[in-house]
Amino acid sequence: MTLTTLCYIEKDDSYLMMHRIKKEKDINKDKWIGIGGHFESGESPEECLLREAREETGLTLTSYRCRGIITFLCDDITDYYMFLYTADQFTGALKECGEGTLEWVPKDRLEELNLWKGDLIFFRLLEENAPFFSLKLSYKNNTLVQAVLDGKELDLSSDNLP
Numbered sequence: 227m228t229l230t231t232l233c234y235i236e237k238d239d240s241y242l243m244m245h246r247i248k249k250e251k252d253i254n255k256d257k258w259i260g261i262g263g264h265f266e267s268g269e270s271p272e273e274c275l276l277r278e279a280r281e282e283t284g285l286t287l288t289s290y291r292c293r294g295i296i297t298f299l300c301d302d303i304t305d306y307y308m309f310l311y312t313a314d315q316f317t318g319a320l321k322e323c324g325e326g327t328l329e330w331v332p333k334d335r336l337e338e339l340n341l342w343k344g345d346l347i348f349f350r351l352l353e354e355n356a357p358f359f360s361l362k363l364s365y366k367n368n369t370l371v372q373a374v375l376d377g378k379e380l381d382l383s384s385d386n387l388p
Contacts, residue, residue, distance in 0.1 A: 228304050231262040231275040232296070233311040234352065235285065239333055242283065244326040253303050258331070258339040262308070271309040279313070283328060284321030287313045293352060294359040298344075301366050312352060343370040347380070 235242040244261055246254040263278040265271075271292065279287050290313035298306040320328060331339065336349055344363035351359055364372040373380040 228306045229265040229271075229274075230306050230308045231265075231271055231278055231311060232260045232308045233262050233275055233279060233287075233290065233313055234260040235279070235283070235287070235313045235316060237314075237330060240330040241333060241336070242320075242328060243331045243336075243339065244282070244323060244328055246326040248324060248326050253300070256340055258341055259326075259345070261328075262311075275309070275311055279316075280318075282323050282325060283318075285316040285318045287316050289313060289315035292358070293356075294348065294361060296344075296348065297360070297362040299362070299364040300368075302368075310348060344373060347373055347375070351375075 242261065243258045245258050247256060261279055261282045262275065265274045275290065276287055279285055290311050292309055292311055294310045296308040296310055298308055337346065348361055360376055362374040363370060370382060373382060
């Protein structure tokens with residue numbers, strides 16, 4: 227399992243989103259995601275989060291919270307554990323990112339973006355201020371085939387996913 231962080235920086239009821247359009251070989255090609263990335267040797271989740279935020283955005287996070295752990299399983303890449311964070315305070319100025327285009331997106335417009343279907347589940351959990359959660363997302367051919375929240379399988383055919 228590969229260890230990663232994923233963070234949604236909040237400002238004015240918007241999240242800082244990255245449109246992944248700059249790298250040719252990218253599992254997230256053309257998707258909108260938060261910022262984050264792979265742990266370097268010896269890093270804690272917080273150290274990875276802060277380093278990735280600086281590298282990708284130019285921002286230094288000054289207030290952040292770990293919201294959950296996401297087990298991301300996909301048939302064509304290595305499995306990941308993603309430590310999911312939100313951040314609501316930062317210093318610095320936004321810079322250009324080599325991995326994608328950064329944009330502040332109003333939270334009520336997230337569903338209009340090209341997102342992983344599983345991301346909609348944790349966006350709803352974040353919106354509801356759910357307590358710390360564990361979410362397992364399994365994809366086959368880039369289609370979500372299973373979601374398990376805190377050990378309970380979710381009905382993917384339901385419009386009432388948490």
